[in-house]
Amino acid sequence: AQxxxxxxSHVSVSEGTPVLLRCNYSSSYSPxxxxxxxxxxxxxxxxxxYTSAATLVKGINGFEAEFKKSETSxxxxxxxxxxxxxxxxFCVVSASGGGADGLxxxxxxxxxxxx
Amino acid sequence: xxxxxxxxxxxxxxxxxEVILRCVxxxxxxxxxxxxxxxxxxxEFLVSFYNNEISEKSEIFDDQFSVERPDGSNFTLKxxxxxxxxxxxxxxxxxxxxxxxxxxxFFGPGTRLTVL
Numbered sequence: 001a002q003x004x005x006x007x008x009s010h011v012s013v014s015e016g017t018p019v020l021l022r023c024n025y026s027s028s029y030s031p032x033x034x035x036x037x038x039x040x041x042x043x044x045x046x047x048x049x050y051t052s053a054a055t056l057v058k059g060i061n062g063f064e065a066e067f068k069k070s071e072t073s074x075x076x077x078x079x080x081x082x083x084x085x086x087x088x089x090f091c092v093v094s095a096s097g098g099g100a101d102g103l104x105x106x107x108x109x110x111x112x113x114x115x
Numbered sequence: 116x117x118x119x120x121x122x123x124x125x126x127x128x129x130x131x132x133e134v135i136l137r138c139v140x141x142x143x144x145x146x147x148x149x150x151x152x153x154x155x156x157x158x159e160f161l162v163s164f165y166n167n168e169i170s171e172k173s174e175i176f177d178d179q180f181s182v183e184r185p186d187g188s189n190f191t192l193k194x195x196x197x198x199x200x201x202x203x204x205x206x207x208x209x210x211x212x213x214x215x216x217x218x219x220x221f222f223g224p225g226t227r228l229t230v231l
């Protein structure tokens with residue numbers, strides 16, 4: 001079984017300042033980890049994924065995340081927030097195994113960007 | 116760029132009625148999924164579908180639910196007798212390859228189901 005905890009339901013930052021969205025996971029297997037973003041009235045879009053090739057993963061729009069096994073964390077960061085980053089962000093885990101596995105989502109973090 | 120599409124974007128129905136939510140996955144994808152998100156709650160896995168049969172399903176996916184790929188392009192979720200608690204956003208997703216847990220799942224924009 002696996003689970004995901006997103007530690008903040010809302011994060012508010014000023015435009016141009018760093019973003020940190022926190023995620024902790026638990027998994028009985030070697031997990032695959034993802035961050036998805038959902039803009040209003042849009043579908044879920046993949047930001048980045050951890051595939052065990054490198055612990056620091058770079059994604060789209062300047063986001064990156066670092067897999068830390070010792071801390072069971074996969075926090076999402078961006079050096080400088082942009083107004084267009086305002087959205088809901090989901091940390092997601094998939095158990096190793098076949099592609100039939102459903103994804104396990106965190107509750108989401110609503111990112112607010114202050115002008 | 117290919118994308119997953121879903122229709123309708125919003126469905127309103129009366130309690131006890133049957134609804135069918137429709138999805139068109141990306142054309143060369145092999146695995147298909149349904150998820151739901153009740154307002155204010157997390158996205159939850161319902162079912163996965165491969166080779167014309169259910170691969171996995173969650174506890175939520177009871178006898179009221181069924182899935183079908185009727186014509187090689189559409190992928191449908193049917194709720195036989197809707198309940199108030201079925202009100203949610205329903206997302207369809209697809210992925211191109213089997214056997215890879217780190218495959219990205221491509222999501223549609225969702226159908227908001229409101230049961231009155």
